[in-house]
Amino acid sequence: MRAIQQLHTGDDFPPTANALDYPNGLLAVGGDLSPRRLIDAYRRGIFPWYEEPQPVLWWTPDPRSVLFPEELHVSRSLRRTLRKNRFRLSVDQHFEAVVRHCAQLRGDGLGTWIGDDMLAAYCDLHHIGHAHSVEVLNESGQLVGGLYGVAIGRAYFGESMFSEETDASKVALVALVDILKRGGFQVIDCQVESDHLNSLGARNISRLDFEALLAQTIDIAHDEGIWRLPDTCGDLL
Structure with a gap:
């Protein structure tokens, strides 16, 4: 061993x-x-x-779970949610709040892997422009979904997402992909396979293939102006 x-x-x-x-x-x-x-x-x-x-x-x-932006699967029910236009969107306006929501205790009572040190570390990355969040707010302006991760070159490393209303985290992912396509990003790292991410188009590739992909993308700068979204989710369609 x-x-x-x-x-x-x-x-x-x-x-x-x-x-x-x-x-x-x-x-x-x-x-x-x-x-x-x-x-x-x-x-x-x-x-x-x-x-x-x-x-x-x-x-x-x-293997490594990845989502190629062009392979995002948007189901008919998710399209209906987007068309209803009931969610507002923002980028990097509530980064710490998104991480804190992701860090809430799991239902099994086993705690969370996002502790105070992790929260501080990713907030530091956010402050220097490498960590970004996508936020989903309901009609009352409450944060009800979102995700955060790390952007290096043209690779985005997804860390966690949360949802407090149906489809809110999926809307956040659709919004993220909209941003990344505009920036010429090649891959979203999903880390470990899950049924939820597979349903949205993620798939497994070998570690060697993932590392080769990173070698082709992480040194190609992206335009920092891409980190913006339309005000409402209906405009993503």
Whole structure:
């Protein structure tokens, strides 16, 4: 059995080929959540996922769940939701609130993987322009859905989404794809397969193919002016 590398300040990540088969993709433990460390991780297809106060765990699963923007599946029922135009949209106006909603305790009582350190780390990335949120508000102006993630070059690394009204998180994803298409983004990293994301068009590719895709996209700058949306979701159609 391969040993997991312990990271200390300044240490580089080990080669991703060293990741464990079980648990799938566990690569390293320790280190910090500084912007430099996080950006370096994402550029290599590595992300943090752990429950505080445990040490940071770093992952690069194989296969990798991805969504290519042109393959987004918008069902007839979701199109009806968009046409009803009952949701308002915004970008990066409520970033911390979106992360906090995503961090709410799971229904199984096991806690959340988005603790205070993770919240602070992604807010730091947001403040330097690498983390972005899409927000969905109801007719009363309440935040009822959204998502957040990290943008590097022309790859978007999705972190989490939430929904407090039917279809709100799906509307957020449609809105995100609208932004990314305008910016020439090639891929949305969904990390680990789920039935929910598969229903929206996500699929698995190998780790090697994912890393090759990143090598072709993360150094191609995108126009920062793309991070805007129409006021209401009906305009996404």
